Amino acid sequence: METRELVYFLAVAEELHFGRAAERLGITQPPLSRTILRLERRLGVPLLERGGRGTVLTAAGEVLAREGVKALASMEAAERRARRAGRAEPRLVVAVKPGGDGGLLPAILTAYRDEAAAIEVKVLVCGVAERAARLRDGTADVTFLHDPLEDLTEFDSEPLLRERGVVALPPGHRLAERTSVTMADLRDEPLARWRGLRGPHTCGPEVRDGAELMQLVALGIAVAVVPESAAAVMRGDLVCVPVTDAAPTTVVLAWPRDTRSPALAAFVHTATRVATAAHRSS
Amino acid sequence: METRELVYFLAVAEELHFGRAAERLGITQPPLSRTILRLERRLGVPLLERGGRGTVLTAAGEVLAREGVKALASMEAAERRARRAGRAEPRLVVAVKPGGDGGLLPAILTAYRDEAAAIEVKVLVCGVAERAARLRDGTADVTFLHDPLEDLTEFDSEPLLRERGVVALPPGHRLAERTSVTMADLRDEPLARWRGLRGPHTCGPEVRDGAELMQLVALGIAVAVVPESAAAVMRGDLVCVPVTDAAPTTVVLAWPRDTRSPALAAFVHTATRVATAAHRSS
């Protein structure tokens, strides 16, 4: 199966309409029809049920649509990584969510840049779900993830920092003056959930980023349990109170499986060294 | 990047010789050269250093060779899965190593076939390393793996059966009459290792399959610690003795991540039910 055939099929599978798919692909409808027909002949299975009103996917079509996007992403990642590896000056791209580094990144960067084998490091600030996507597509080499909240199974990873939870509250909140709270105290509170992260809470609004979360907390619409390091980047008009029995999270460094890059290995090594040093001194 | 371009590049990357690569691909050398040159132009990076005597990969070439095989496998798996999904009668392919099912497969098959939603099940008997490969390439839907010994991270899995270890010994062995042994008793024995499996032991010969292992044990060249269920399929001329402190292994059912197949889900469900029932009755 050629890449182009797969791209064409995925366009049709999404649009369920040859005309619109062709338009999106920048070609006309007949060559698209022909390509899909030949693909079906070569696979030996029909992928689409053509009806008078649009088309629907067959079982085989469903499978190819699902597996095909993965395969295509893999092809594009291979291409992107090769391109990056060939660029004149190699550099390491670290994807990080604002406040998602457990406060370690400045110290890690400082320590890493002192290493003999260090190469240029670029920090790519991006959203919650975007970090994993950037690792997958080869745009970034390494990122910080939070252990029980995010899926680590598709990456290699190294734990850096174990953190307890704190709850972010608006200033006048009934719990804002407490020195610590428990999850039971928060049972009736609208606990915010992060979009794209798994969390135990299902009540409360869903947020996309830290700014939205802080805005909702400031307005009294939500409260949020966050790792203690996130308290440092919290807006000054919010209050953070330790939650004694919140499930602890671990900040981990994650990178694509089977990466063989001396620069990345050195970065990971430095990061764990910095993290354990920071842990002991605290 | 087109699939064909990648296939061509991978051939050159393996052979490090355009002529031989072309021969392997069933084409002549000039079109291959042209295709690789165009690929390099499009990627914007050189992939090969041409010298008077063969060629070597550049850094970018190394990366593309490594990532490319994964991408190509992904493409081929997508194609194969789509093909299988479209076949008239859907069936479930279970890859199993002889003796690798913990003795559960017959009961699982019987129970599954009684289910209303059951489809035809084909059992594909194959080698140790082959099982994971068949899952990856879409030839099989599900297999049995052994938990600490094999890498489960690339699959979804469900534990079925926790097993203690037994050691397989030749009849006249000094430990053959014992009712149980410890790992300390085996310290000086040539413990066989499975090729492709991670195990704690590094001494002793490496075996590819159970027949080879049993042959070596029968000859007194090796002894082997195996899960207790494997004792049932052991040659009659060998002796199995429980090892009280061998690391227990867990037989797990494994299948490709993110599979959405009702038939597979039913099979997994049945298998866990059968396994827990078998466990309780024993």
Add this chain to the structure above:
DNA sequence: GCGTCTCCATACCCGGAGGGTATCGGCTGT
């Protein structure tokens, strides 16, 4: 140091695949 050999690139030709326009055929909804 020169010839020779090896190996990849280039030149050129041919057939077929990919893309375009025009049009047909079938299902649908009114």
Add this chain to the structure above:
DNA sequence: ACAGCCGATACCCTCCGGGTATGGAGACGC
């Protein structure tokens, strides 16, 4: 029954993939 929409087919043209013949550069031998 008819109009309209949508995918398939027919036909043409261009360009790409593959072939043969040959050039050119580095490596090895004498």
